[in-house]
Amino acid sequence: MDNRQKILECALALFAERGYDAIGVQEIVENAGVTKPTLYHYFGSKRGLLEALLDRYYEEFDHLLVAAASYRGDLPLTLRRIAEVYFRYALDHPTYYRLQLSLGFAPQQSEAFQVVSGKNERQFSLVENVFAAAVRDHGNMRGRQRVYAMTFIGVLNACIVLAFNGYVHLDDRLLERVVHQFEHGIYS
Amino acid sequence: MDNRQKILECALALFAERGYDAIGVQEIVENAGVTKPTLYHYFGSKRGLLEALLDRYYEEFDHLLVAAASYRGDLPLTLRRIAEVYFRYALDHPTYYRLQLSLGFAPQQSEAFQVVSGKNERQFSLVENVFAAAVRDHGNMRGRQRVYAMTFIGVLNACIVLAFNGYVHLDDRLLERVVHQFEHGIYS
DNA sequence: CATGTATTATACCGATCGGTATATTTTTGT
DNA sequence: ACAAAAATATACCGATCGGTATAATACATG
Incomplete structure (x- = not known):
């Protein structure tokens, strides 16, 4: 699976478990095994990540x-x-x-x-x-x-x-x- | 109204409007016209404030x-x-x-x-x-x-x-x- | 092979996070 | 009046926040 998908899956799991505001970007990328610039490359912002997640x-x-x-x-x-x-x-x-x-x-x-x-x-x-x-x-x-x-x-x-x-x-x-x-x- | 009540009211309004995790302690005390040690004197922690709020x-x-x-x-x-x-x-x-x-x-x-x-x-x-x-x-x-x-x-x-x-x-x-x-x- | 583009990492930014050590003021009980 | 306690303020803590400048790497296309 590519990094974009990994980020989406980790973000979904973490947001659903503890809430959007309680989860930091750092924790998402650590779980996905990537770094922050990768996340921002695909989604632009934390909000953009949530939007992509919900859209999908x-x-x-x-x-x-x-x-x-x-x-x-x-x-x-x-x-x-x-x-x-x-x-x-x-x-x-x-x-x-x-x-x-x-x-x-x-x-x-x-x-x-x-x-x-x-x-x-x-x-x-x-x-x-x-x-x-x-x-x-x-x-x-x-x-x-x-x-x-x-x-x-x-x-x-x-x-x-x-x-x-x-x-x-x-x-x-x-x-x-x-x-x-x-x-x-x-x-x- | 005493400061304890002011803090409770401001916290209720802010938590209900934008969410518990999205509201910082600083914003609560600013709205209530007090400072952080006052809040921690009465409620011990941010979580304690929420508990007192819900209990009441x-x-x-x-x-x-x-x-x-x-x-x-x-x-x-x-x-x-x-x-x-x-x-x-x-x-x-x-x-x-x-x-x-x-x-x-x-x-x-x-x-x-x-x-x-x-x-x-x-x-x-x-x-x-x-x-x-x-x-x-x-x-x-x-x-x-x-x-x-x-x-x-x-x-x-x-x-x-x-x-x-x-x-x-x-x-x-x-x-x-x-x-x-x-x-x-x-x-x- | 060369070159441009997409992807990723290192290292950092200022701001804010929850929380507190210390000191001062206000109130209370005697 | 005075001492003890409650209440409050100033100034700070290390950690984390969302986000990024820069540079290196992978990759696709000519």
Whole structure:
């Protein structure tokens, strides 16, 4: 693997484990077995490194989410597909997903949040558009797309956090259960 | 107001705005109009300052949550009361709640997360116990307390984040709607 | 082989990091 | 009033921060 990749991987692991602000550039290059000028040659700055890191992983996630979030009249199916994307990505790239989660809730004026906020907004609007489209077929949902989208993502992330802490498994059973719960509530 | 309080208030504002790791002790004392030895006299360390900060605000939140989370056979009522506590606290202490939110999703090995993790777990178990107790009256909920508790908190925090970004108001209407949604799903 | 470009290392920059030794002021208890 | 204790300031510590000037190396292309 080339040095650029090594730096990205080490930075991902360290940022996800201890946080962007707590990790120094020196520690990244030591772990990657290179020196600082190499890092600055490829990424220009610590912020540029974070941007490259997020771009690389988010692109794939976004593609999957776009494909899953195409509403064609079957909301339960669409929600299941979206949940699949989230669960699958958290399973396949747990370190990255941990980082994305922590950055998504980082303070708004922090450098790390500013780097990730655009991606969060895009993610949110993709899900929101599903509910906005579904309103046409479910009249009594009108005007609630934002809350639906945000709470749906919140429910999925709640499951993912539980899974990261070893309390549940992100399998099909949980997915069906939690999407059903979101659609029909907790009593059935 | 005494210097101890001034330091706590300035630290809260700065930590919530830009993050614990991104704020230096120097910036805190400058904002508070004191010097570093004063801060270290009262709090011993930067970490001690964060602990004192979280203790002070979480204690009140915990009291409210304990009172709200006493399940006595009426789950809809209990959930509404819990949601009221979250919404009220986010409204009354928005800066603190922003900080608590960001720390709750911070990387697990970060200093800030370690300081707050115990409070998060306690918060979670208070809500989990409600669902555990409700299982006796709602047989078909068995074995799902953890997911119910985590997703319920996730839904509430999703609303609070939406409110912080100006998309919704944390009023009684939203509270009723979102608790109803959690209980009965999105179609009714 | 020659030459330009991309890559990497050594050694350093000023600034800031969390924290403190020492001394002085302010407050408190008697 | 006076002594002890609490509170605060000045000035500093070594370490680390993000970043870079310079030079050497590797590499691709003619």
